[in-house]
Amino acid sequence: MTKNANNSSSIRIGRVGIAELTALITIYCSTDVFLSYPSRVAVEGATAAWMIPLIAGVITFAVFLLLYLAMRKTPTQNLIELVMNSLSPFIGIPVAIAFSVFFFLQTAIVMREFTETVVTTVLPRTPSEIIAASFLLVVVYYAYKGLEGLTRVAVLIAYILGVGLVILLVLPLTWFHLPYLMPLAGRGWNVTLMHSLLNTSAFANVLMLAILYPAVRNQQHFVRAGLMSILFTALTMSAVLFVVLGVFTDAVSGQVSFPLYQLARLIYVGRFVQRLEAVFVFLWTAGAVLKMGFGLWLSGYLYAAAFRMPVYRPILFPLALLIYVFVFLPQNIMAVEALESRIIEPFAWIVELLAPLVLVIVSVGINHLRGANRQAQS
């Protein structure tokens, strides 16, 4: 199929602004801080855990720059279209399906985690099935409304999340002890660096930007969206870890399921400002809805793109039903966390960073060779 024909049959996702896209990707990647992410990283990095997201961010940005340099010659094609056109659909279709399945599974895992968080923190007597179903209804609505809606809500919520997170991190500072962050190197620079490398799994920015490449107005915006989203994600994660470690110490942080929630519980500023954890339910529910909505949208969009369907919306409903099934496959929250720490974190970077980079470089290389051959023939 020719390039033009492919473009005409592809799904129109619209154009989004740089601030909106940055907000959406940042929220998608940094919402993990509300869950067990700080606890996991505290175990890995000990007192140097707060550095891990920063180093991981630098590595991710380096990969992103390489990807951008490779992709900038094909501004109208996203990762999937590039692979389809250059490496044939025989490779393109399985790649698109693999990415779709990746986002699908990630959405299912996140939904289970957030469902358990809600049950643990605010609605202890409500069955998980009902919480998950209510989440799912809203998430399907979000995915159904498409990328434009998701990015716009993200930019609105970003203000609230930003202010809320700052309050959440500032108010418990009365318990903060700087010595808890010593020794600075944690378990040693080598260990910190190694875990930083693996921790790039938390940064799905590169893969998402490679998929949403044509939705950005120009290449300068693309670089800025990449830089800003990686920077904000890394800073958010690092700031949360910094405060969590300084308040609880690394040993305790590693034992707590939801460290940020525990941090919210600690808040006590006078008689009237205390026990505000219920208020912060707003933050993680808002973040969770956006993250899962975007995850479901990506999954549906990639699946439709794999088979060159002109629409993706009808796919969302069966996908949502499948997510509901997958949400309850793990026996309990401990099984989900084990999945996160043993499979997702050590290997997700292969899908999120390595695969897009390799695919883009190979595709662009083949395109270049073909172009050179054509020139030689003519």
Place this chain on the structure above:
Amino acid sequence: MAISSFFKRILSVDDRILDQEFQLTPMTDEDSSHKAAQTKAGNDPQRASGRPLRLKRMIIRFGDRYMAGDVTLHTVHGHKEVIPISYAELQQRAVKRTSKMNQGSSTNDPPTFIQYALTDNQHILEKVFRLPINADIVIRKFRLGGEHVADAMAVFVDGIADKIIINNHILEPLMMLSDLEHDIASLSLEDRIQNVLLPGNQVMKFSTYKDAIENILAGSTVLFIDGVNVVISVETKGWEHRPVGITQTEAAVRGPHDAFTENFRSNTGLVRSKLRSPNLITEMRQLGTLASTDIAIMYMDGVVNPNIVNEVKRRIESIKVDYVPESGLVEQFIEDAPMGVIPKLLSTERPDRVAYGLTEGQVAIFVGHSPYVLLVPVLFWSLLQTAEDAYLHWPFGTFIRFIRIIALFIALLLPALYIAVTNFHPEMIPTEIMLSIASSRERVPFPVVIEVLIMEFSIELIREAGIRIPSVIGPTIGIVGALILGQAAVAAGIISPLLIIIVAVTALGSFTMPNYNLSFTVRVLRFGFIASAAVFGFYGIILLFMVLMMHAVTLKSLGVPILSPIAPRRKSSSDTIWRAPAYKMEVRPNPYFPLRERRQSPMSRSWSPLAKDTDQMAQGRGDDDDKKRK
């Protein structure tokens, strides 16, 4: 059936449908050249339809007095145009006529053109207006004096035409002054009447019955003359109506107090008197097949994005309805996403607001004698603003906007938050207050949700009764509702005193909404939040809030996302929640993509040595200084 089709649509929706939705974009050179070509083609029907053959128009004159040499051959009246048409067109007309008959069109439909004979015209009018059963229509027959005596009749509607004008400025000149000598030999009879005898300020000729009848029904007096196949319409509108009064629903302390009234022309005049510009255009349309209503589309040419004007016209012209009595109905016909609860158009009774909106690049729609004018497109933030915000000093304008935003959240969420806190998250409240709430609720037999619903329902009753009750006893309803009902409910142990405070503050919050439609939105959504809080507490409130946010960000008002310039972010002067000083409001709202972006000079306070509005301004001042030095 409707539900099944709804689900069917959800499951089979094609993305391409969404692409067809109107989306406002900035004007480009391509657009304007394309529009110019279209207009040119539109003026020439043959070119527009692409017909290669130009059919020559053949005019058979009979009726004009014509001369052969010096001898007058004969005198006949009027002239008739015969336009040759193709067989296909003839067939099309026949099909159209047949289908019209099948649809049961009225047998009282008049012919297209005015007849020559006065008696014929009289019979037609009697048939059209069902005379003599219909007592409103007056046919006054008289004889024109002067050199050429002719029978004539004046037709008007009693009650909406001014009798003094008819007597003194139509009948008197035509019957008594037509004998006077005038140097008018070259004029035909109808031109003589129009140009010499009728002193009315608006005198027009029409040749079709449609125009004649519309003019009669609009209050004009239409003259039929024997032997002439045109009518002369004299503007004699003079029905009773309320004079321009003070604003009823958008009161402001600072700023004008006049409001639109139930008179179409007064309303357009009120805006034009405030906005004295030759670029202010008023386009007229009629809407309604049973009874037509005037629609005026007003805009500032050269400022408004022509795509908005074209879209407004397209939507209004596509309305197929027999009668539109009020702008509220037109609003429902032309708004995007009509199933939603958030208003997508701004209906206002303030001429100053319409005038300001027009200068910002909006389009105003006047509907008949409705005292509410529609402004499109609209941003959600405008619904939370009053005209006063702009007139006040900017810190005060910003302050009252913040108050209103807080009021919006109170009106929307306070009862739901009360339910969530007392039912699901009591640990949030300090112990003393919790104990106080518990003790006040001790005697109350209902769960909190029922208690809140009872009170909210009572408030809605009071509100509705306050509007419907005769104005003489209106004020007492507040006392009855607030004091007697509230006190009695507390005393009887049905309601806790704290809830009275919650509901009262909520009601006050909803009363601060400056837009009547928005206050309904808040009232309806509040019940949704109460239900979600009752089921899931905070979690439920947040889920519903997120749904509402997604709904709001994807809503459009005539192609403009209503939450812009915040979501999506667009560059604009600060006029959403924060009201910038007037001298910093340099550009028009960017979401409307106006043709002229800048509305004031960067040097708007150039007299001040301290003014440093923008870089351009500093640059401008530098330039001025340089010139002076030279």
